[in-house]
Amino acid sequence: MNWIITFLKSSIGKKLLMGLTGLFLCTFLIVHLIGNLQLLKHDGGMAFNTYAVFMTSNPLIKFVSYGLYAIILFHAFWGLYLVSQNKKARPVQYAAYNGKANSHWTSRWMGVLGTMILAFLVFHMWGFWAQYKFGEVPYTIYERNLATGEITFANFEGEIAGKMERYISNDTEFTIVKDLYVVVADAFQELWIVILYVLSMGALAFHLVHGFSSSFQTLGVHHKKYNALIKGIGVWVFGVIIPILFAIMPIYFKFFI
Amino acid sequence: MKINLKVWRQKNNKAKGELKDYKVDHVSPDMSFLEMFDVLNEELITKGDDPIAFDHDCREGICGSCSMHINGRPHGPLAGVTTCQLHMRSFSDGDTIVVEPWRAGAFPVTKDLSVDRTAFDRIIAAGGFISVNTGNAQDANNLPIGKEQADEAFMSAACIGCGACVAACKNASAMLFVSAKVSQLALLPQGQPEAKMRVMAMVNQMDAEGFGSCTNTGACSAECPKGIDLSNIARMNREFFSANLTGK
Incomplete structure (x- = not known):
């Protein structure tokens, strides 16, 4: 080593x-x-x-x-x-140093x-x-219509266990997420x-x-x-x-x- | 031409130096930069002053001795030349030119514009050689070497060890010099027996001398009077990795 x-x-x-x-x-x-x-x-x-x-x-x-x-x-x-x-x-530094003559400033x-x-x-x-x-x-709840794909969302006031919960009901996907x-x-x-x-x-x-x-x-x-x-x-x-x-x-x- | 100079004067390694103003009248545009300094030194000697110390030897652009940092660039404003091949026609009448020694911890100033570059010699001594038995020279082309390979090795071997790469680098890194010296041997069959030991020893010596590390600005290659390419540094890195990973 x-x-x-x-x-x-x-x-x-x-x-x-x-x-x-x-x-x-x-x-x-x-x-x-x-x-x-x-x-x-x-x-x-x-x-x-x-x-x-x-x-x-x-x-x-x-x-x-x-x-x-x-x-x-x-x-x-x-x-x-x-x-x-x-x-x-x-x-000891140079009094005159023309760096731009020989190299790119970056x-x-x-x-x-x-x-x-x-x-x-x-x-x-x-x-x-x-x-x-x-x-x-804050947490937000997204409602996605599975038929049309349209998404609506609103502030979520309740509490969930982790950072995110997702479930489907009535052809709508609900996502509650941080x-x-x-x-x-x-x-x-x-x-x-x-x-x-x-x-x-x-x-x-x-x-x-x-x-x-x-x-x-x-x-x-x-x-x-x-x-x-x-x-x-x-x-x-x-x-x-x-x-x-x-x-x-x-x-x-x-x-x- | 009349030229105003700001020249670094430093009595010895221990003394504190400073930029001093000089005026040189009657400068011919056909003089080399070093000849202009010869004229100035003649005047200083006539007046009983201490002449300005600077390194020079061949004055043909091949020895790598002359080492002036001119207006913020090693060997001055032209690409691909040493200071002795820089002529006063590259400047205008009445110009003020700042002339400093190479600045690097590993290149201590000995006097005025002259620096001690023996750090380079110690790096070469650490591994920049091949071991061959003496005797009669081999027949030419006895060892088949591809032309492209030979050309590339020759390009690396063009390094004259002037130290402009160190002087230009914002980190005072000697990677271009060391990589050229590693490459010229790594590219040829004669360099193979000691290849791994060589790159390890030379890099270790380079680090021990206190040169900085490479940040790939490319300033070294841009200022190199012999146009040593950055591919040499990449090759040295590869040689160094392989020597460390697979060496004994």
């Missing part, structure tokens, strides 16, 4: 940990995005709320999500540690962009994750929260413009045939499409609902 420690303590091993955890977080973003796009469904939040119950009850997903939190924290603090180590490698600002994302995540987890787990969240959707919809009525979210998605975009393709270089994947593809996915999928789709959600709740 000693060799693994020595390997991971080397400069290349340290970077490998950043790259691998970063790529894992990229795959998480895809899952998170697909789940959250249900917010845009016109169903009063039924799909999103049942999805939220599934994500917080399924034991396998719970296990993975605690691993995810650990990896987010590791990636963030390991990154900050590496930034401080790298600063030490140049104890690659030089990864630590700052990452710190912005970390600060955003604290706010994000406090606003939704902690509210859902510990806060007072309503995270309304927590999201309420939060995004605040303009400053909408702005904060959109700006944070900007930071995420620029972090991934460099981060995604950089991970592959660290892993040793560098080939003329595939470099453009990897860079393209990093810029267009992770730097443009995913952050824009995330940013659409707060804008949708503030201005289109």
Whole structure:
């Protein structure tokens, strides 16, 4: 086992940990995005709320999500540690340093962009994750007509055992569920929260413009045939499409609902 | 041309340095950057001042000695040249030029613009060699090597060890240099017997010297006077992973 420690303590091993955890977080973003796009469904939040119950009850997903939190924290603090180590490698700074002549700014600002994302995540987890787990969240009852598929919903005043109950009677499906959707919809009525979210998605975009393709270089994947593809996915999928789709959600709740 | 200079002056490794202003009149646009410094030094010596120390040797762009950080970039504004191949025609009359030594903890300043780059020598000594029995040279082409492979190894071997990669990198990382030295041998059959030991020893020495780690900004390759490619760093990473995972 000693060799693994020595390997991971080397400069290349340290970077490998950043790259691998970063790529894992990229795959998480895809899952998170697909789940959250249900917010845009016109169903009063039924799909999103049942999805939220599934994500917080399924034991396998719970296990993975605690691993995810650990990896987010590791990636963030390991990154900050590496930034401080790298600063030490140049104890006397240049009076003149023309970084833009030889490198893209996103690659030089990864630590700052990452710190912005970390600060955003604290706010994000406090606003939704902690509210859902510990806060007072209302329950909503959805009535779906099984023949027509039409959904109506109302505030549910009674009490149920868990986060969700579902039963069918008279060709109607009743779903009583903890309503995270309304927590999201309420939060995004605040303009400053909408702005904060959109700006944070900007930071995420620029972090991934460099981060995604950089991970592959660290892993040793560098080939003329595939470099453009990897860079393209990093810029267009992770730097443009995913952050824009995330940013659409707060804008949708503030201005289109 | 008249040129204003802000030059880093530092008596020795222990002393505190500072940027000092100099004016150089009668600069010909055809002078190399180092020749402009020769003219300035002549003036300083005539006045009885201490001339500015800077490293130089071949003045043909192949030795890698000259190491000035000019206006925020190693070897100045041109791509693919060393400081000796930079000419004053790349500047305008009346320009102010900031000239500093390479900045890296692993490259301590010895005097003024001259830095100690023996950290590179120690990395080479750790593994940048092959062991062959001496005697008569083998016949050419005795060992079949594909042309593409040979060309690639030659591209890596073009590294002159000037340290511009370290100087340009925001982390003062030596990955481009070390990866070029690992690659030139990893790509050829002669390098295979010691391949695993080599990459481990050279990376360990690189870390011990206090260079930073790579964040793939690409500044090193962009500033390299020999255009050493970033693919070398990816290759070194692969070599390092494989040596760690499968080495004894």
